[in-house]
Amino acid sequence: MRIYVRISRYIKPYSLAIISALVCTIFASAVNLYLPKIIGNVIDNVLATKDVATLNLIAVTVIVLIVLQGIFMYGQTYLMAYSSQKIIIDIRRDLYQHLQKLSMLFFEKRPIGTIMSYITNDVAALQTALVNNVIDFVNHSVTLVGSIILLLYIDWKLSLLMFVSFPLILYTVNVSGQKMRIKSRTLQERAADITAFLQETILAVRVIKSFSRESYELERFDYENKRNFQAQMKIIQVMAIITPIINILSTIGITAIIWFGGHEVINGNLTSGALISFLVYVINLPTPVKRLSNVYADIQRALAAAQRIFEVLDIEPEGKNLRGAKELSPVDGYVSFNNVSFEYKPGKPVLTNVSFEAKPGELIAVVGPSGAGKTTVVNLIPRFYNPTDGSIRIDNIDIDTITLQSLREQIGIVPQETILFSGTIYQNILYGNLDASQEDVIAAAKVANAHNFIMEMSNGYETTIGERGSQLSGGQRQRIAIARAVLKNPRILILDEATSALDTENEVLVQQALDRLMLGRTSFVIAHRLSTIQRANLIIVLEKGKIVESGDHDTLIKSGGLYSKLYRIEFKQ
Numbered sequence: 001m002r003i004y005v006r007i008s009r010y011i012k013p014y015s016l017a018i019i020s021a022l023v024c025t026i027f028a029s030a031v032n033l034y035l036p037k038i039i040g041n042v043i044d045n046v047l048a049t050k051d052v053a054t055l056n057l058i059a060v061t062v063i064v065l066i067v068l069q070g071i072f073m074y075g076q077t078y079l080m081a082y083s084s085q086k087i088i089i090d091i092r093r094d095l096y097q098h099l100q101k102l103s104m105l106f107f108e109k110r111p112i113g114t115i116m117s118y119i120t121n122d123v124a125a126l127q128t129a130l131v132n133n134v135i136d137f138v139n140h141s142v143t144l145v146g147s148i149i150l151l152l153y154i155d156w157k158l159s160l161l162m163f164v165s166f167p168l169i170l171y172t173v174n175v176s177g178q179k180m181r182i183k184s185r186t187l188q189e190r191a192a193d194i195t196a197f198l199q200e201t202i203l204a205v206r207v208i209k210s211f212s213r214e215s216y217e218l219e220r221f222d223y224e225n226k227r228n229f230q231a232q233m234k235i236i237q238v239m240a241i242i243t244p245i246i247n248i249l250s251t252i253g254i255t256a257i258i259w260f261g262g263h264e265v266i267n268g269n270l271t272s273g274a275l276i277s278f279l280v281y282v283i284n285l286p287t288p289v290k291r292l293s294n295v296y297a298d299i300q301r302a303l304a305a306a307q308r309i310f311e312v313l314d315i316e317p318e319g320k321n322l323r324g325a326k327e328l329s330p331v332d333g334y335v336s337f338n339n340v341s342f343e344y345k346p347g348k349p350v351l352t353n354v355s356f357e358a359k360p361g362e363l364i365a366v367v368g369p370s371g372a373g374k375t376t377v378v379n380l381i382p383r384f385y386n387p388t389d390g391s392i393r394i395d396n397i398d399i400d401t402i403t404l405q406s407l408r409e410q411i412g413i414v415p416q417e418t419i420l421f422s423g424t425i426y427q428n429i430l431y432g433n434l435d436a437s438q439e440d441v442i443a444a445a446k447v448a449n450a451h452n453f454i455m456e457m458s459n460g461y462e463t464t465i466g467e468r469g470s471q472l473s474g475g476q477r478q479r480i481a482i483a484r485a486v487l488k489n490p491r492i493l494i495l496d497e498a499t500s501a502l503d504t505e506n507e508v509l510v511q512q513a514l515d516r517l518m519l520g521r522t523s524f525v526i527a528h529r530l531s532t533i534q535r536a537n538l539i540i541v542l543e544k545g546k547i548v549e550s551g552d553h554d555t556l557i558k559s560g561g562l563y564s565k566l567y568r569i570e571f572k573q
């Protein structure tokens with residue numbers, strides 16, 4: 001029931017348009033209902049009495065009715081499509097907005113394709129239900145109920161005969177509808193699996209090719225397709241059984257009516273016209289029943305989709321602001337970790353009692369073996385995750401007590417892998433500060449050593465870069481990411497130095513750009529370069545989530561611990 005209430009909340013703003021559409025539908029269906037009655041009239045009152053005047057009148061009436069029906073059908077289609085599109089846009093928007101608020105953990109737990117499927121497949125299923133099925137439902141319900149009333153009015157004994165088969169039909173529809181609902185959900189999940197698979201393998205096409213795993217991937221794809229096929233066939237099976245059953249039941253009913261009705265006419269209890277009208281109503285009756293059973297199945301499918309959509313909408317944004325969270329005004333850049341512990345999965349600590357301080361403008365290098373928790377430490381600063389224990393303070397304010405947006409406005413991040421959006425280079429740099437002027441963008445590009453290579457491109461700043469910036473080299477992408485960060489002008493900087501080596505020229509340009517970017521900002525660098533650790537005010541050495549050493553380069557080398565070992569293996573080459 002709750003699901004209907006929630007859907008109705010989306011429908012409410014468009015109720016006037018929907019009601020108007022439904023009124024149009026009712027009138028359009030009423031015309032259909034009236035036509036068999038006219039046929040009966042022609043037989044009894046025109047053909048029997050050879051009354052030409054009435055025949056003319058009936059002909060004109062039929063044409064007028066059909067024209068009116070056309071107008072109503074236009075209204076029904078237009079208004080319903082209008083409102084359902086609007087409703088779908090609202091749902092899609094809410095879903096997208098909600099997804100944006102969900103924590104990183106949500107995205108890490110699910111393949112990208114599955115998440116996309118919520119917004120594409122599930123919303124599309126809802127859309128079909130809203131556009132086609134609501135109209136069909138009203139149209140065929142009116143036809144069904146109207147036909148039954150008219151049948152009773154024409155001859156109730158004949159009607160009773162027909163009604164014997166009806167409960168059987170309704171029962172069949174009901175049982176199959178329940179089955180459809182369960183199977184539809186499975187199908188929807190299988191469809192999402194295929195999207196997820198495609199997404200993953202298309203993104204990883206380079207890896208697949210380099211390992212020559214095309215046939216292996218094809219096998220995996222075949223498997224996903226097979227599962228989808230099986231889910232699809234289970235639904236078809238139910239539908240394939242229900243249709244002939246309904247046909248058989250209706251045909252038995254019609255034959256009985258012709259037989260019994262024929263006797264009624266012969267005995268003079270019924271006119272020929274009335275029997276013909278009756279038969280036309282009865283023959284038309286399976287259509288609404290069949291369509292309603294399809295509508296029912298479609299609505300079940302839509303409900304399954306709606307359920308999945310609402311399940312996502314119900315996931316609490318984990319990184320949400322605490323009640324009474326304050327805006328963080330521009331900071332000096334003092335950052336402290338106070339006994340911070342963290343676990344991604346309960347019971348599996350990734351960081352334990354991490355404490356350190358960074359003064360404004362300092363460079364903090366985070367080093368340690370792979371998996372030590374370096375990325376996790378820096379990800380806690382913009383609150384991509386919340387510490388399980390302890391606190392992080394910026395300018396002595398616990399970051400838990402400030403709004404996420406104002407916190408993240410003060411932090412610039414240059415990741416190891418630069419993610420660019422399809423669009424122009426200009427738009428990609430502007431992403432750092434949407435209010436920046438053209439001069440600012442160019443100045444930032446200059447600081448980032450990006451201006452020259454941009455100007456050498458076919459359309460300069462207006463050059464469109466392919467999806468994820470695939471047309472640019474690694475070093476160029478990094479410099480665009482740096483330009484973005486320069487434009488944002490944050491007080492605190494998080495930098496993940498690329499491990500992959502660039503060519504010497506790019507290396508120098510990137511390094512120079514980074515140095516300019518870090519100047520005067522509190523910078524946390526997951527360090528892979530010798531120059532960074534040598535210059536760092538503080539080096540934090542992590543091992544298995546704990547700080548095992550900290551200090552500057554010279555002190556740590558002298559102490560001869562893990563750092564000096566790492567230094568020999570990783571940095572001093």
Ligand SMILES: Nc1ncnc2c1ncn2[C@@H]1O[C@H](COP(=O)(O)OP(=O)(O)OP(=O)(O)O)[C@@H](O)[C@H]1O
Nearest residue numbers: 108344345350368369370371372373374375376377
């Ligand atoms: N999203 C996640 N969910 C669960 N566990 C995670 C997640 N991210 C990282 N971990 C685990 O947490 C630990 C620390 O990971 P982290 O990425 O912080 O290490 P790192 O020092 O940055 O490693 P690397 O140098 O290899 O990038 C690892 O054991 C890793 O497996």
